[in-house]
Structures are given as structure tokens and as C-alpha cells.
Amino acid sequence: MAITASQVKELREKTGAGMMDCKKALTECDGDMAKAVDWLREKGMSKAEKKAGRIAAEGLTRVAAQGNHAVIFEVNSETDFVAKNEQFLHVLDVLQASLLETKPASLEEALKVSTPEGTVEEVITNATATIGEKISFRRIDVVEKKDDEIFGTYMHMGGKISAVVVLKGTQDAQIAKNIAMQVASMSPVYVSQSEIPSDVVEHERELQMQMMQNDSKMAGKPEKVLQGILKGKVDKHFKDLCLNDQEYFLEPKQKVSQFLKENGAEAVCFVRYQAGEGIEKKEENFAEEVMSQIKG
Structure with missing residues (x-):
């Protein structure tokens, strides 16, 4: 039977598949939408399997809060171009609403969460098929606060970086957002030095001590002086890793802890995601890529 342009258009809108694939699908199925x-899903899922070994190092993160829970998650793509398209953004919208509602405790649980378009895993698989790149759901954290605490959330560059913080002692949304921006921009690892594991501190002490022993300027200094210098070096190393010790980005002469104290607030915890962090990007040979597509 003859396949009309309007049928092809409708199928393309439903699936996001290419025009020629849509026409072929309708022809194969006698026009049955x-x-x-x-x-197309079967054909697309087959394509998705071929892409399973590809590295998805681009993408976006998302953060959203509702009531006493916030969710922050990351979805990856192979290219930055795809991370900006409407289909990819739609995937994040679909996942965000369902993940915020269900509050899964792990990545494994998150993949099984139901959305209006199937489970999270199915949404990701279908996106890989229709978008034409490997799409992957990488990680998720659910953050909980108490009734008297407040969330601050911030997304930079549409989600290249996302951050969520929990503050107590204030209900000022702007202060909370500012601290979320601090976390996003300055990448702290801990809230304060009291959170740093003792083995991490000891490792840094040993490293700094070794460096001091190799420094001729330290020769002949009294032990008490050396211990003071050592403490200063260790503290300096951890300064930028601790949120409270960082310079406040809106007032560099002031520490974050001072800004919070002035506003009767205290940082409880935070989570920061940067899209693609920690993923080793593969150098692609584009000539080989083009040839593989032709042969495929």
C-alpha cells in the first residue's frame, strides 16, 4: 500500500527515528502505525546494543527539590551536541519527575523506576535508539532535609554542573542558593575539616613532612617551629577542599563560614555533580567512524 507523507511525519514524531526508517517501517507493517x-523499537534496540561499548562522556546533570527531598542525577551522551537537543532534554524532564516522586535509594533501583514512558532503563534504551548515540544513566543521589532546614539548588550552563546544599538556621532561599553556587563553582569535597577521614589527613601530613625534609630552608629549625609549619601546610592544603574554609565567591575577603555565621546559618551537607567528571574520553578516529557507518 502507498505510504503518505503525513504517516511518515506522525511516526517520526512518535519515535524520533529518521524519515527513511519511518517510511520503511510503515511499508514493512502495511501502514499499521x-x-x-x-x-522501529526492535530495529532501534538492535542499534542501541551496537553502541553499548561506546563511551558516553558528555551529557547533563539535573537537580530538583520538593518538600523534604531533593534529587540530583546525571545522564550522559557521546557528544555535547546531542546533550543540547530537545529529545535529550525531554528524557531528563521525564526522569526528573519520576525520580523525585519515587526517591530511589540506588542506581539499580532508579533504573527500575516507572515513568509515563516506561522504566528509566527503557527510556534510556529508547533514547539511544532514536537519538542515534549511546545514552546512559550514570548516577543519582537523593538528599533529605529536616522540616527546619532548607535546600539550595543551582544548575550551571543548563546542567553541566549541578549542586544541592542543605542549610540549617535559616529559611532564606537566596542564601541557600548562593551556597549552592559556591559549591558548584569552587568544588569543595567536605563541609569542614572535621569531616576529613583521619587516614586522608595522615597521608597529607606524611607527604608534607617528606617535602619539608627535602627543603634546605627547613634545616636547623626548632622542632616546635617545624610542627607549626607542618600544621600550616596541611591546613592550607585542605582549605580549598572544605566549604566552610573557602573564600566566599561573592566576597573573597570573607570565608564561607563567616558569611553563614553572620546570617545565622550552618551548612549541613551538599552534593555536586559535573557532567562527565571521572570518565576517560576516548579519542575517536573519525575516518574509521565514517567507514564503519558506511559498512554497517
Whole structure:
């Protein structure tokens, strides 16, 4: 039977698949729209499997809060271009609403969460098929606060970096957002030095001590002086890793802890995601890539 342009357009809008694929699907399925959707999914899922070994190091993060819970998660793509398209952003919208509602405790639980478009895992698989790149759901954290605490959230560059903080002692949304911006921009690892594991501190002490022993300027200094210098070096190293010890980005002469104290606030915890951090990007040979597509 003859396949009309309007049928192809409708199927393309439903699936996001290419025009020629849509036409072929309708032809194979005698114009049956529902069967054509399934045909494309089967074909697309096969493509998705071929892409399973690809490295998805681009993408976006998302953060959202509702009531006493906030969710922050990351979805990756192979290219930055895809991370900006409407289909990819739609995937994040679909996932955000369902993840915020269900509050999964782990990545494994998150993949099984139901959305209006299937489970999270199915949404990701279908996105890989229709978008044409490997899409992956990488990680998720659910943050909980008490009734008298407040969330601050911030997304930089549409989600290249996302941060959520919990403050107590204030209900000022602007202060909370400012601290979330501090976390996003300055990448702290701990709230304060009291959170740093003792083995991490000891490792840094040993490293600084070794460096001091190799420094001729330290020769002949009294032990008490050396211990003071050592403490100063260790404290300086951890200064930028601790939120409270960092310079406040809106007032560099002031520490974050001072800004919070002036406003009767205290940082409880935070989570920061940067899209693609820690993923080793593979150098692609574009000539080989083009040839593999032709042969495929």
C-alpha cells in the first residue's frame, strides 16, 4: 500500500527515528502505525546494543527539590551536541519527575523506576535508539532535609554542573542558593575539616613532612617551629577542599563560614555533580567512524 507523507511525519514524531526508517517501517507493517512503532523499537534496540561499548562522556546533570527531598542525577551522551537537543532534554524532564516522586535509594533501583514512558532503563534504551548515540544513566543521589532546614539548588550552563546544599538556621532561599553556587563553582569535597577521614589527613601530613625534609630552608629549625609549619601546610592544603574554609565567591575577603555565621546559618551537607567528571574520553578516529557507518 502507498505510504503518505503525513504517516511518515506522525511516526517520526512518535519515535524520533529518521524519515527513511519511518517510511520503511510503515511499508514493512502495511501502514499499521502501532506495528511500525514496535518495528522501529526492535530495529532501534538492535542499534542501541551496537553502541553499548561506546563511551558516553558528555551529557547533563539535573537537580530538583520538593518538600523534604531533593534529587540530583546525571545522564550522559557521546557528544555535547546531542546533550543540547530537545529529545535529550525531554528524557531528563521525564526522569526528573519520576525520580523525585519515587526517591530511589540506588542506581539499580532508579533504573527500575516507572515513568509515563516506561522504566528509566527503557527510556534510556529508547533514547539511544532514536537519538542515534549511546545514552546512559550514570548516577543519582537523593538528599533529605529536616522540616527546619532548607535546600539550595543551582544548575550551571543548563546542567553541566549541578549542586544541592542543605542549610540549617535559616529559611532564606537566596542564601541557600548562593551556597549552592559556591559549591558548584569552587568544588569543595567536605563541609569542614572535621569531616576529613583521619587516614586522608595522615597521608597529607606524611607527604608534607617528606617535602619539608627535602627543603634546605627547613634545616636547623626548632622542632616546635617545624610542627607549626607542618600544621600550616596541611591546613592550607585542605582549605580549598572544605566549604566552610573557602573564600566566599561573592566576597573573597570573607570565608564561607563567616558569611553563614553572620546570617545565622550552618551548612549541613551538599552534593555536586559535573557532567562527565571521572570518565576517560576516548579519542575517536573519525575516518574509521565514517567507514564503519558506511559498512554497517
